[in-house]
Amino acid sequence: MVRDPDQSASGLHAEAHHHHAIDADAVQSRARAYATSKSIPFTSMRQRVLALLAASGKPMAAYEIAEKLSDARRVQAVQVYRALEFLQEAGCVHRLVSRSAYFACDHLHGSGETVVFMVCSQCGAVQEAASDVVARGLRGVAKTTGFKPRHPIVELEGDCANCAGEPAG
Ligand SMILES: [Zn+2]
Numbered sequence: 001m002v003r004d005p006d007q008s009a010s011g012l013h014a015e016a017h018h019h020h021a022i023d024a025d026a027v028q029s030r031a032r033a034y035a036t037s038k039s040i041p042f043t044s045m046r047q048r049v050l051a052l053l054a055a056s057g058k059p060m061a062a063y064e065i066a067e068k069l070s071d072a073r074r075v076q077a078v079q080v081y082r083a084l085e086f087l088q089e090a091g092c093v094h095r096l097v098s099r100s101a102y103f104a105c106d107h108l109h110g111s112g113e114t115v116v117f118m119v120c121s122q123c124g125a126v127q128e129a130a131s132d133v134v135a136r137g138l139r140g141v142a143k144t145t146g147f148k149p150r151h152p153i154v155e156l157e158g159d160c161a162n163c164a165g166e167p168a169g
C-alpha cells in the first residue's frame with residue numbers, strides 16, 4: 001500500500017504520486033539528449049509521440065497514438081512502434097505488458113531498478129514505485145528455478161486511491 005505511512009518498511013521509495021503530472025519538457029530534453037548521445041535523430045515523429053503520451057498522462061495503445069497523430073497525413077502504426085522503441089530505449093516511455101499500452105515516464109530509473117506499475121482498472125491511471133523488497137523477492141524466486149530475469153517489472157491491477165475512495169457506480 002503506497003499511502004502506508006511506514007513506507008520504509010515496505011521498501012517503497014517516495015516515488016508514487018497520485019495523478020502524477022508528467023514534466024513534458026523534462027522528458028523531451030531527456031529523449032533529445034539520448035538521441036544526441038547515440039548520434040541518432042530525434043525525429044518529429046518521436047517528438048510528437050512523446051508529447052502526446054506526456055500530455056495524456058495515461059497509457060495508450062499504438063493504434064490510438066497513430067489515430068490521434070493523424071491529420072491530413074495518415075500516421076501508420078508501424079511509424080508509432082518505431083518511435084516507441086526509441087522512446088523506451090531513451091527511458092522516457094514504458095510499456096504495460098498487460099494492456100499492450102505505452103505511457104510516458106519522467107522518473108530517472110536506475111539501471112536494473114525494479115519498478116512496480118500500479119494500473120487503475122477504473123480510471124486507467126498508472127502510478128510507479130521502485131521497490132528493493134520486491135526486487136529481492138523476485139531475484140529469490142528466480143533463483144529457485146535458475147531463471148535469469150531481464151526486465152524487472154511488476155504490474156499490479158487494481159483501484160487507485162482516488163477511485164477506491166468513491167462509491168462504485
Ligand atoms: Zn518510470
Ligand SMILES: [Zn+2]
Nearest residue numbers: 120123160163
Ligand atoms: Zn483510478
